[in-house]
Amino acid sequence: MTYDTIIIGAGPGGLTAGIYAMRGKLNAICIEKENAGGRIAEAGIVENYPGFEEIRGFELAEKFKNHAEKFKLPIIYDEVIKIEIKEKPFKVITKNSTYETKTIVIATGTRPKKLGLNEDKFIGKGVSYCTMCDAFFYLNKEVIVIGRDTPAIMSAINLKDIAKKVTVITDKSELKAAEPIMLDKLKEAKNIEIIYNAKPLEIIGDEKAEGVKILVNEKEEIIKADGIFISLGHIPNTEFLKDSGIKLDKKGFIITDKNCKTNIEGIYAVGDVRGGVMQVAKAVGDGCVAMANIIKYLQSLK
Numbered sequence: 001m002t003y004d005t006i007i008i009g010a011g012p013g014g015l016t017a018g019i020y021a022m023r024g025k026l027n028a029i030c031i032e033k034e035n036a037g038g039r040i041a042e043a044g045i046v047e048n049y050p051g052f053e054e055i056r057g058f059e060l061a062e063k064f065k066n067h068a069e070k071f072k073l074p075i076i077y078d079e080v081i082k083i084e085i086k087e088k089p090f091k092v093i094t095k096n097s098t099y100e101t102k103t104i105v106i107a108t109g110t111r112p113k114k115l116g117l118n119e120d121k122f123i124g125k126g127v128s129y130c131t132m133c134d135a136f137f138y139l140n141k142e143v144i145v146i147g148r149d150t151p152a153i154m155s156a157i158n159l160k161d162i163a164k165k166v167t168v169i170t171d172k173s174e175l176k177a178a179e180p181i182m183l184d185k186l187k188e189a190k191n192i193e194i195i196y197n198a199k200p201l202e203i204i205g206d207e208k209a210e211g212v213k214i215l216v217n218e219k220e221e222i223i224k225a226d227g228i229f230i231s232l233g234h235i236p237n238t239e240f241l242k243d244s245g246i247k248l249d250k251k252g253f254i255i256t257d258k259n260c261k262t263n264i265e266g267i268y269a270v271g272d273v274r275g276g277v278m279q280v281a282k283a284v285g286d287g288c289v290a291m292a293n294i295i296k297y298l299q300s301l302k
Ligand SMILES: Cc1cc2nc3c(=O)[nH]c(=O)nc-3n(C[C@H](O)[C@H](O)[C@H](O)COP(=O)(O)OP(=O)(O)OC[C@H]3O[C@@H](n4cnc5c(N)ncnc54)[C@H](O)[C@@H]3O)c2cc1C
Pocket: 008, 009, 010, 011, 012, 013, 014, 031, 032, 033, 034, 035, 036, 037, 038, 039, 040, 041, 042, 043, 044, 045, 046, 047, 048, 049, 078, 079, 080, 081, 107, 108, 109, 110, 128, 129, 130, 132, 133, 134, 237, 240, 270, 271, 272, 273, 278, 279, 280, 281, 283
């Protein structure tokens, strides 16, 4: 069987594309390797997705999944390991099967670059990878940003007007910014302190993160804070596209046009995997735009 469309990834972007596909009466499936709902399930409270003044991340993820299921989007739990697009129909190859399709939506999101220390047990308990999402929980409190260059600078700038104090810990001897104006903002802020050449050794705390142990000037030190933001950047989940022919930028994000179309006719990318702003509202908007264009494209084939 050849599907009209296969959506890879069941996060907010993929599930929105799925809802539009089912309402457009396409023969569609969505393939998800972990949990339908995507990364928003990792968020504590979400306060910036319109229509929901305050909702827990996992509840919003569940709502996206239930909404797609209401329109009978089939979600297949499997991991896509390769796509073959040189000939039509395209082939989507998973660990367990091979599917044929006229169009593809890539909605595989990103994963955060990790510190590689003991941070996993503190996620949602004082450790976050997302200032845009979680800064407000540290209103008038002290926070640490661990990172390098633009991601760390952006996090510190996002936090400086909310937190009482921001301590940036970096293992570099300087921070390089994508735009020099960012460095001006960093220097102007009276509540940002930067500790250079500092190697993070361990997040400290029992139930909740309480600070970071660092090695600086050959001495171990503990920097205490109410919250810790890890800002080392994001890694797009695009390894399975290696050698596929789909154009990626130098960081591995998928290059698209304003309609979310990749360099290949019939193949679209939505949400975080396109880079730029990484928020649910954008992923949902992309899912809608991509599927509306796929529906037009499929009609043009008739
Ligand atoms: C802790 C945290 C808090 C956040 N808070 C907010 C917030 O308050 N507000 C906000 O707007 N945004 C927030 N975000 C960001 C938001 O979660 C993302 O912008 C959004 O989930 C992106 O949706 P997406 O569909 O592009 O990708 P994702 O949600 O990342 O979904 C991608 C899906 O693809 C699947 N997948 C990946 N590779 C494959 C493969 N090879 N085969 C099959 N499936 C695959 C993944 O398992 C995943 O389910 C937060 C993120 C985090 C981590």
